[in-house]
Amino acid sequence: MKKILVTGGAGFIGSNYVRYILSNYPDVSVLNVDAMTYAGNPDNLADISDDPRYSFLKADICDRSRMREVFTDSDIDGVVHFAAESHVDRSIAGPDVFVVTNVVGTQVLLDVAREAWKDRYDSVRFVHVSTDEVYGSLGENDFFRETTPVSPNSPYSASKAGSDLFARAYCRTYGMPVMVTRCSNNYGPYQYPEKLIPVMIINALHDRPLPVYGDGMNVRDWLYVEDHCSAIDRVFQRGTAGEVYNIGGNNEKTNIEMVKTILNVLGKPESLITFVGDRMGHDRRYAIDSTKIQNELGWSPSVQFKEGIERTIQWYLDNRDWWERALERAKDWGFDISISQSLAK
Numbered sequence: 001m002k003k004i005l006v007t008g009g010a011g012f013i014g015s016n017y018v019r020y021i022l023s024n025y026p027d028v029s030v031l032n033v034d035a036m037t038y039a040g041n042p043d044n045l046a047d048i049s050d051d052p053r054y055s056f057l058k059a060d061i062c063d064r065s066r067m068r069e070v071f072t073d074s075d076i077d078g079v080v081h082f083a084a085e086s087h088v089d090r091s092i093a094g095p096d097v098f099v100v101t102n103v104v105g106t107q108v109l110l111d112v113a114r115e116a117w118k119d120r121y122d123s124v125r126f127v128h129v130s131t132d133e134v135y136g137s138l139g140e141n142d143f144f145r146e147t148t149p150v151s152p153n154s155p156y157s158a159s160k161a162g163s164d165l166f167a168r169a170y171c172r173t174y175g176m177p178v179m180v181t182r183c184s185n186n187y188g189p190y191q192y193p194e195k196l197i198p199v200m201i202i203n204a205l206h207d208r209p210l211p212v213y214g215d216g217m218n219v220r221d222w223l224y225v226e227d228h229c230s231a232i233d234r235v236f237q238r239g240t241a242g243e244v245y246n247i248g249g250n251n252e253k254t255n256i257e258m259v260k261t262i263l264n265v266l267g268k269p270e271s272l273i274t275f276v277g278d279r280m281g282h283d284r285r286y287a288i289d290s291t292k293i294q295n296e297l298g299w300s301p302s303v304q305f306k307e308g309i310e311r312t313i314q315w316y317l318d319n320r321d322w323w324e325r326a327l328e329r330a331k332d333w334g335f336d337i338s339i340s341q342s343l344a345k
């Protein structure tokens with residue numbers, strides 16, 4: 001049985017990915033290493049925690065000796081690296097931890113994998129999960145391609161760009177089979193309720209104002225989280241070492257369109273929309289050209305936006321306990337996200 005180390009598996013995308021792997025590959029086991037920061041949620045994997053192919057270790061990716069133990073205690077055949085500080089607004093308020101986790105943590109993980117794998121690079125894989133935000137902001141008619149220069153604008157995207165460059169360097173310098181994925185905004189079940197879609201759903205359900213940054217015309221390309229998981233899996237299975245793969249949904253929406261869609265599905269009035277002061281350095285538009293992964297690896301998104309957003313909203317309606325507990329737990333971390341004005345990732 002092959003063993004994959006998933007970092008950050010208790011977060012939004014990581015937990016969806018762990019579930020995706022366990023349900024699609026009966027011969028693969030998963031070790032989830034997560035530090036359980038405010039964004040790590042034990043409820044995200046409650047349904048599979050008894051699966052004999054799943055194990056969990058609470059540990060920080062920056063802790064070199066613990067990461068070494070992970071590799072010496074068991075034969076790890078692959079790494080899918082999600083663990084990160086992921087919220088732009090938090091990176092503006094406090095950038096330091098973004099450098100530590102996203103840059104230093106990634107380098108530590110790459111380095112212990114290098115030590116452990118140095119005699120078997122031909123039988124292992126390392127996927128570093130990154131973001132389209134590293135490319136910066138677009139004008140009206142262009143698209144991010146893998147050849148677009150990295151030009152990050154927020155401390156979050158700068159830290160992700162830094163980690164991407166370490167991933168590249170570990171392939172170029174040591175010959176390690178590392179691939180980088182850069183995906184657009186994800187949506188779907190288990191997204192922490194500080195990000196745009198859950199914030200809007202939860203505020204709308206409480207008939208509270210829906211805070212929209214600036215003029216609401218910032219454009220994001222939205223991808224259903226399961227499609228992101230299948231794309232990462234495709235890169236893990238078939239990607240070429242050293243390559244970057246863009247992943248997108250061909251599904252551009254302005255923030256205001258997204259918010260109106262949510263209100264419409266929930267049958268709530270648009271009068272709940274409240275424009276608030278813009279985010280500092282707010283990127284105007286992200287749009288992904290995912291031709292490379294489509295042509296070279298045969299991946300394309302399978303969930304249409306209408307279906308994906310309805311499924312997502314239904315999930316939040318059906319799993320009220322999940323997000324009420326998450327809001328409560330946030331208070332233990334000293335913040336009240338039920339009054340958050342956060343938007344987007």
Ligand code: NAD
Pocket residue numbers: 007008009010011012013014033034035036037038039040041059060061062081082083084085086087101105129130131132160182183184185186187192345
């Ligand atoms: P998330 O914030 O929901 O989850 C992050 C997880 O990492 C949490 O479980 C947290 O506890 C864990 N973590 C944080 N610091 C850690 C550390 N030092 N050691 C071990 N674990 C740690 O994030 P997400 O939205 O699921 O994003 C996952 C990855 O995907 C990130 O790398 C992010 O940059 C990338 N990404 C996210 C999106 C998106 O729309 N959410 C889009 C593209 C790429």
